[in-house]
Amino acid sequence: MLESGPLYYQKRCCAWNQLTQPFDHREPRIEEVKEALNVIEHLNEGSDLECVQKEGIKFTQSASMIGRIDMSRCVMAGHSFGGITALQTAAADRRFTACVVQDAWMIPCDEGFEAEYPSIPRLFINTSKFQWDANFKKQTAVMKGKDEKYGRDNARMVAICKSLHQNQSDLPLLYPALMRYMSMGGEIDAVKAAEMCVDATLVFLRKYFNNDVIEKTKAAVESVLEGGPPTEVYPELVHGKTNE
Structure with missing residues (x-):
């Protein structure tokens, strides 16, 4: 599961062009979307979901969600x-x-x-x-x-x-x-x-x-x-x- 927590400001030490500089956060965004789709699949399967903020806590899904997506x-x-x-x-x-x-x-x-x-x-x-x-x-x-x-x-x-x-x-x-x-x-x-x-x-x-x-x-x-x-x-x- 994805980690949660604050994102701290990082001051750049050199010149930076926002139009041409590669963006480091593209990959994290892609992974977040893929993980969200994984969660939707689990909902559709009726599987239990783990809480990303508190380890060991699970959300029990209702059978009414199975096959609805x-x-x-x-x-x-x-x-x-x-x-x-x-x-x-x-x-x-x-x-x-x-x-x-x-x-x-x-x-x-x-x-x-x-x-x-x-x-x-x-x-x-x-x-x-x-x-x-x-x-x-x-x-x-x-x-x-x-x-x-x-x-x-x-x-x-x-x-x-x-x-x-x-x-x-x-x-x-x-x-x-x-x-x-x-x-x-x-x-x-x-x-x-x-x-x-x-x-x-x-x-x-x-x-x-x-x-x-x-x-x-x-x-x-x-x-x-x-x-x-x-x-x-x-x-x-x-x-x-x-x-x-």
């Missing part, structure tokens, strides 16, 4: 640095069958990193103000490849016009006035931006996980996912990269 449809999702964590976790643990990435911060990745990733369905949702050439180039590198299971290109990328990096978090929804005052809310309505992220994710996952009928709003998003032009429902949602 579909472990064949595990999706890894993340935002910003969590986006690259999602990609690397999906590469390290093949129990994940799809990956959704929001504004992935790709700079810490080494050259040739894209060869590590399995061809599972993967969706990139970007904001218009969090795109620069070096980062975008690495995102497109991960998108390449064919999916053996579905027999087609299974990577998609969309971007939300007039949006900022923070529009993919809860902050503009919880503190709209403050975010506008700090110029961190984007020009787009925060609720609308959140709806587009949710709709794009649901449409993408439904495409691979079931054959449910997609309603008008979802159909409009699917059109953009497949490379179509912006729709009347979400004119700010565009395929690929924005021109802003």
